[in-house]
Amino acid sequence: MRKDEFWEGVRGGFPIMLAASPFGALFGALAVDNGFTIADTVFMSATVYAGASQMVGIELFGNHVQPWLVVLSVFAVNFRHVLYSASIAKYIRHFTPIQKFFAFFLLVDPQYAETEKRGERGLPVTFPWYLGFGLVIYFPWIFNTLLGAIFGQMIGDPKAIGLDVLLPIYFLGLVMGFRKRDRFLPIVAVSAVASVAGMHFVGSPWHVSIGALAGVLLAACLPPVETVAAPPVAIEKEA
Amino acid sequence: MDPQHLNLIYLIIAAAVATFVTRIGGYVLITQMKQIPPRLEAALNAVPAAVLTTLVAPAFVYGGFDVAVSMFVAFAIALGLNLSTLRMLVIGWVVVMLLRHLVL
Known part of the structure; x- marks a missing residue:
């Protein structure tokens, strides 16, 4: 029963993992380009585990921004997660404290979206399901980061293969993802x-x-804004 | 390990803690606070777009002609066809490679 739920989560997270893979590899390559070692790069993916903010972090680090400002920017980019954890609170109240710890650590955008969807449909949000969904995204994210970092280290001039243009366009894509919000x-x-x-x-x-x-x-x-028709949380696209 | 590299490790750990705080923060807050003041909510809502814009606009203005053109083309096509970020990246990359290796 519990095992079934775990594998159901794995199956649900699988397509998300595939969609996020290029971004993991891209992060790896760009992090090395911005002065990270391969080990630093993998360490960041494994501990921060928030794609967009990791990109922001390496971009600012590469530009020698003060450390406190880097951390503050990571915090700002990840701020949407506050809304996520508030919103799914009602579905995961029954988790044990240790289960909650892992659940919040793994709370990336698609994990939030899927948990919310499941809860709203009245399906049980169990820990095995949540963990299966989360881990099938988490471990490949780290592995793809490693692949990207190894690739990044083999590149001589990042400009010659057009790597330098990818971060600004990536951030531009993220900005466009917020265009439905008030006063955008x-x-x-x-x-x-x-x-x-x-x-x-x-x-x-x-x-x-x-x-x-x-x-x-x-x-x-x-x-x-008077017309409050929007849902409490906008779901942004990236992992 | 040299001190500069150690600082980077601390930086990554601080970023990880900051991220975890955002992920647990809402759960903690919702059990404490009943309602967020509307202006604070509007300000918080604006944070991600405002921060990310500061990483886009200067690159567009100071990044050079090829970067500006590829950003604009990727933006226009992605907006017009409602493309994903990944496709947008591919378009921008193709444009910048064409400009650098064939045109300029």
Whole structure:
């Protein structure tokens, strides 16, 4: 019974794992390009386990941004998880404390989406199911990171094979993933202008904090949006 | 291990802890707080797009002609056809490789 649930989770997570694999390899290659060793790269995938924020981390580290700002940016990019764990709280209340620890560690976007879907349909969210779904994504993520890192170390000039363009486009894709949110355009416009101005007048890495702060302040200052039809949590795409 | 490398290890551990805090934070908060003030919620909602934009806009402006063109083409096609991030990456990569090795 419990074993069946585990394998049901594994089957559910399998396509997600396939979709996330190129990103794991990409992270590995780019991390090595940004000054990480292969071991650092694998260590980061195994401990942080949040693709988008890992990309942000290596980008800022490669640009010699102060460590506290790197950690703060990782925190900011991962902030959506607060909404996830609040939202699935009702379905995993019966987990033991140790099970909860693992459950929260593995709480990536698709894990959240699938747990929410399952709970809403009235299907039981058991720990074996949750673990099966999570681990079939987690371990290949680490393995693909390793493959990418080994590949990255063999590359001489990353520009010659177009690696340098991938991070900005990846981040652009992530930004576009938020376009259904309230006030998306004004926030992005203000953050874009402020970050370019910050880069020009103050210099890297301050453009990150200056641009982000400008967008967030704008969102806080604009009058609250009246039509609250949106679901409490927007599900972004990446693992 | 040299101290600079050790600092990177600490940085990764700090990033891992920060990530874990976001993943457990909502569960802890929901048992404490009944409602989030609307302006705070709007500000929190804006955080990811605002942060990520600061990594895109300067690269577009200062990254050079080839990077700007490939970013724009990838953006326009992905938006028009509603493509996934992975396809968008492939398009941008193809454009930049064409520009670097065939055109410029």
